[in-house]
Amino acid sequence: MEEQQEVEQFMVPIGPQHPALKEPGHFLITVDGEIVTNAVVRLGYAHRGIEKATEERNWVRNLYLLERICGICSHIHATAYCLGLERLAEVEAPPRAQAIRVLVAELERIHSHMLWLGVAAHEAGFDSLFMYSWRDRETVMDLLENLTGNRVNYSANVLGGVKCDIDIVQADTIFMALEFLQERTRHYLDVVTSDAMFLQRTRGIGVMTRLQAEVLGVVGPTARASGVHRDIRAEAPYSAYPSYPVRVVCEEKGDLEARFVVRINELFESYRIIRLILEDLPPGELREKMPRRIREGETVSRVEAPRGELFYFIKSNGTDKPERIKVRTPTICNMMSVVKLAIGHQLADVPMILAGIDPCFSCNDRMIILERSHAKQEVWSWERLRQHGIEYYHGNHS
Amino acid sequence: MRFATMLSDVLPSLFKSPMTEMYPFERKEPPVHLRTLPSWKLEDCTGCGLCAMDCPSQAIEMIVLDKKAKRFVMCFHVDRCTFCAQCIYSCRQGCLEMTPENWELATLNKNALTLYYGDRVDVEEVLATAASSKDAQTTAG
Amino acid sequence: MEIIRDLIALLFFPSGLVLLVLSLFYEWVDRKLLAQFQNRIGPRWFQPFADVIKLLAKEEVIPQGVDRRLFIPLPIVGLAGVLTAAIYVPIMGMAPSHSFKGDLIVTVYLLSLLTLCMGLAGSNTIGRFSLVGATRTLTQLFSYEAPFLLALLGPAIVAGSWQISEITAYTENRWLLLTQPFGFLVALIGLMGKLELPPFDAPEAETEIVAGALTGYSGRGLALFHLGKGVEMLIGLTLIAAFYLGGVSNPLLFFVKTLALLLIMAGLQALLARLRIDQTVGVWWRYGALLVLVQWMVIIVSKGPVL
Numbered sequence: 001m002e003e004q005q006e007v008e009q010f011m012v013p014i015g016p017q018h019p020a021l022k023e024p025g026h027f028l029i030t031v032d033g034e035i036v037t038n039a040v041v042r043l044g045y046a047h048r049g050i051e052k053a054t055e056e057r058n059w060v061r062n063l064y065l066l067e068r069i070c071g072i073c074s075h076i077h078a079t080a081y082c083l084g085l086e087r088l089a090e091v092e093a094p095p096r097a098q099a100i101r102v103l104v105a106e107l108e109r110i111h112s113h114m115l116w117l118g119v120a121a122h123e124a125g126f127d128s129l130f131m132y133s134w135r136d137r138e139t140v141m142d143l144l145e146n147l148t149g150n151r152v153n154y155s156a157n158v159l160g161g162v163k164c165d166i167d168i169v170q171a172d173t174i175f176m177a178l179e180f181l182q183e184r185t186r187h188y189l190d191v192v193t194s195d196a197m198f199l200q201r202t203r204g205i206g207v208m209t210r211l212q213a214e215v216l217g218v219v220g221p222t223a224r225a226s227g228v229h230r231d232i233r234a235e236a237p238y239s240a241y242p243s244y245p246v247r248v249v250c251e252e253k254g255d256l257e258a259r260f261v262v263r264i265n266e267l268f269e270s271y272r273i274i275r276l277i278l279e280d281l282p283p284g285e286l287r288e289k290m291p292r293r294i295r296e297g298e299t300v301s302r303v304e305a306p307r308g309e310l311f312y313f314i315k316s317n318g319t320d321k322p323e324r325i326k327v328r329t330p331t332i333c334n335m336m337s338v339v340k341l342a343i344g345h346q347l348a349d350v351p352m353i354l355a356g357i358d359p360c361f362s363c364n365d366r367m368i369i370l371e372r373s374h375a376k377q378e379v380w381s382w383e384r385l386r387q388h389g390i391e392y393y394h395g396n397h398s
Numbered sequence: 399m400r401f402a403t404m405l406s407d408v409l410p411s412l413f414k415s416p417m418t419e420m421y422p423f424e425r426k427e428p429p430v431h432l433r434t435l436p437s438w439k440l441e442d443c444t445g446c447g448l449c450a451m452d453c454p455s456q457a458i459e460m461i462v463l464d465k466k467a468k469r470f471v472m473c474f475h476v477d478r479c480t481f482c483a484q485c486i487y488s489c490r491q492g493c494l495e496m497t498p499e500n501w502e503l504a505t506l507n508k509n510a511l512t513l514y515y516g517d518r519v520d521v522e523e524v525l526a527t528a529a530s531s532k533d534a535q536t537t538a539g
Numbered sequence: 540m541e542i543i544r545d546l547i548a549l550l551f552f553p554s555g556l557v558l559l560v561l562s563l564f565y566e567w568v569d570r571k572l573l574a575q576f577q578n579r580i581g582p583r584w585f586q587p588f589a590d591v592i593k594l595l596a597k598e599e600v601i602p603q604g605v606d607r608r609l610f611i612p613l614p615i616v617g618l619a620g621v622l623t624a625a626i627y628v629p630i631m632g633m634a635p636s637h638s639f640k641g642d643l644i645v646t647v648y649l650l651s652l653l654t655l656c657m658g659l660a661g662s663n664t665i666g667r668f669s670l671v672g673a674t675r676t677l678t679q680l681f682s683y684e685a686p687f688l689l690a691l692l693g694p695a696i697v698a699g700s701w702q703i704s705e706i707t708a709y710t711e712n713r714w715l716l717l718t719q720p721f722g723f724l725v726a727l728i729g730l731m732g733k734l735e736l737p738p739f740d741a742p743e744a745e746t747e748i749v750a751g752a753l754t755g756y757s758g759r760g761l762a763l764f765h766l767g768k769g770v771e772m773l774i775g776l777t778l779i780a781a782f783y784l785g786g787v788s789n790p791l792l793f794f795v796k797t798l799a800l801l802l803i804m805a806g807l808q809a810l811l812a813r814l815r816i817d818q819t820v821g822v823w824w825r826y827g828a829l830l831v832l833v834q835w836m837v838i839i840v841s842k843g844p845v846l
């Protein structure tokens with residue numbers, strides 16, 4: 001028995017390169033047999049220095065740079081930035097533009113949740129659900145392509161409005177596609193709540209109580225699955241949401257199944273909002289003129305991305321370039337919950353728990369340097385940042 | 399709790415043809431609003447360079463040979479363009495446009511991805527200067 | 540003459556080259572059917588061949604910390620095991636080229652040899668994923684092995700012999716599927732467990748442990764293991780078709796019946812989500828073993844005292 005205690009801990013490294021993670025992140029999981037006893041996360045492999053890079057580009061070009069923070073929820077990043085900047089410049093996008101922004105955002109939520117459904121099913125080894133949900137996701141990708149002209153980074157926004165308009169033909173296409181999607185979504189809801197094999201992998205796994213969710217500060221569907229009523233669209237309606245109120249979808253159980261149910265029910269909510277918008281789209285202009293230089297000041301912009309609250313801080317110094325832009329993406333809020341929840345579960349459940357928060361690593365990675373002495377202040381140059389990145393990556397492997 | 403809940407998908411699929419599109423053999427109509435190569439109307443251009451300034455990926459180079467005589471050449475890097483359409487909205491004269499034609503831009507030749515728009519004479523001049531500066535570089539190197 | 544005949548049996552048919560080609564063909568059918576079930580297009584017919592040729596042509600990396608004396612022979616032993624098993628089995632409806640009393644047990648254990656080799660290969664490395672994979676492979680082996688064997692012995696009991704050729708002679712045109720449905724079910728699902736197909740693919744669950752026990756393997760070793768798996772599938776299908784589906788006395792019947800089984804197997808793969816390893820063990824000992832024991836009781840009661 002004594003010998004056993006001295007046995008070194010068995011650690012399974014997951015990532016930065018691992019088939020379960022399509023993006024780089026590193027989890028060091030200590031296991032006892034198949035049971036996880038400890039988990040450590042290390043992020044930062046996909047840090048691209050976007051916040052720094054925005055300081056060298058003008059306001060217009062930044063729109064597209066920030067849109068590329070996330071490949072899946074690209075539109076919501078652009079929207080958060082536009083809304084913040086418009087507030088700073090005291091320009092208001094016309095109502096029709098706002099409605100179209102919301103419409104694209106909801107279409108994007110559909111595409112993101114469907115994508116997540118497939119990924120999570122794949123993590124659970126249920127590849128049929130993965131294939132079918134992605135097949136149906138193609139419908140909404142086509143809608144977005146039809147509407148904006150691009151499939152992923154749609155660039156539907158311009159500063160002061162949107163680029164694309166919706167005509168009757170397009171509205172009809174969307175109605176028809178929603179009809180199809182609604183039926184499929186009902187089917188998927190049925191699958192994830194009644195398939196015996198699948199439920200073995202989700203029911204009662206990774207339970208996060210409401211208290212835990214509040215303490216860990218999780219956001220988005222992950223929080224709502226634990227009964228935390230938190231949705232920026234309803235709490236602080238932005239853009240056109242005041243005219244199209246959102247019902248917050250909540251579940252109480254807090255396990256993986258609840259996260260599936262919340263996300264799928266949010267799909268229904270998105271369908272409802274899109275229908276509302278299409279039925280009653282305010283007429284008018286699509287764009288308002290934006291000044292090239294934004295007056296000095298700072299603002300905060302919060303929106304509800306598919307993964308949770310997205311937060312932008314924008315500071316202008318009166319030129320055509322930002323002084324500072326700070327982004328906080330939802331994944332960073334949710335990441336710690338994975339490490340907490342994994343303990344006590346089987347190793348096989350870890351990818352599922354991780355997938356449960358719908359992680360997006362590349363939007364996640366930020367760099368903060370904490371200096372003990374308050375005396376010296378330093379602005380890092382682009383080269384310095386780059387060098388630090390290289391050292392950071394190497395440091396992990398030596 | 400049921401087993402095989404996806405049976406209603408899986409079984410009929412056996413008798414259906416796959417969803418996969420056999421792309422080069424079957425082509426779908428591109429959507430009307432598809433963003434493809436921007437086209438440029440020289441006549442309306444004032445050479446202000448806003449399009450180049452706002453292009454997030456620096457795909458546009460506006461080469462002004464003679465502003466008075468309206469001798470502009472637009473060097474367009476297809477491989478850099480992200481099809482965000484910002485240039486279309488930045489141009490106050492409305493000289494840029496995107497139409498859903500010519501959307502298959504893949505090529506094996508990288509040079510074909512740099513396009514020069516403008517008068518033939520002007521383009522040739524630009525190309526000649528580019529070539530000579532390249533020569534100078536190679537001799538210097 | 541004897542030697543030439545044996546050599547042909549070992550290297551060409553029924554074991555050897557023909558078997559390898561046939562198993563790759565079956566692998567393609569399996570992948571294609573699974574794709575069809577998922578509304579995808581699936582690979583073209585030469586894909587498994589291309590995979591194997593590519594792997595064979597690639598450099599074989601021997602990772603640090605492995606015992607070379609084990610690392611290199613293990614895939615060869617595994618493949619040799621299943622190839623040997625093939626000579627006792629009516630592949631393509633031909634009578635087995637060799638036969639002796641009790642060859643059924645030998646065949647089943649030769650098939651398990653491959654799994655054992657994989658388990659050993661996994662535990663021979665210092666790779667974390669291989670080690671976890673090896674543990675799971677062996678755990679799974681112990682869970683399905685007994686029910687699977689018992690399920691194959693069901694027909695043996697009613698036939699009154701443990702020799703494959705005699706059993707097939709007995710089951711010819713007798714659809715034991717009708718009299719021993721549980722046995723059939725356990726045998727088929729046991730085969731899926733043996734092949735580590737979904738839902739029993741926890742030992743090689745890529746989203747958790749990359750490629751399980753074989754994570755350290757590349758090139759030739761991986762190709763040989765891969766071929767071994769294919770042959771194992773073919774032999775398993777043949778045995779089940781011969782025992783439960785009224786025999787495979789000619790090539791046509793062989794192909795029809797084994798491919799029909801493959802269709803069912805692909806369907807099950809498409810329908811079921813992966814089980815965790817503890818759940819796999821639970822399923823086998825709680826339901827698999829129980830079902831097969833019930834089946835045995837029925838057989839024994841209806842047949843009167845045996846052996």
Ligand code: SF4
Nearest residue numbers: 453479480482483485
């Ligand atoms: S579409 Fe966008 S990336 Fe392309 S040239 Fe215009 S502004 Fe640049």
Ligand code: SF4
Nearest residue numbers: 443444446447449489
């Ligand atoms: S913005 Fe328009 S007018 Fe100005 S240079 Fe570009 S194309 Fe010419």
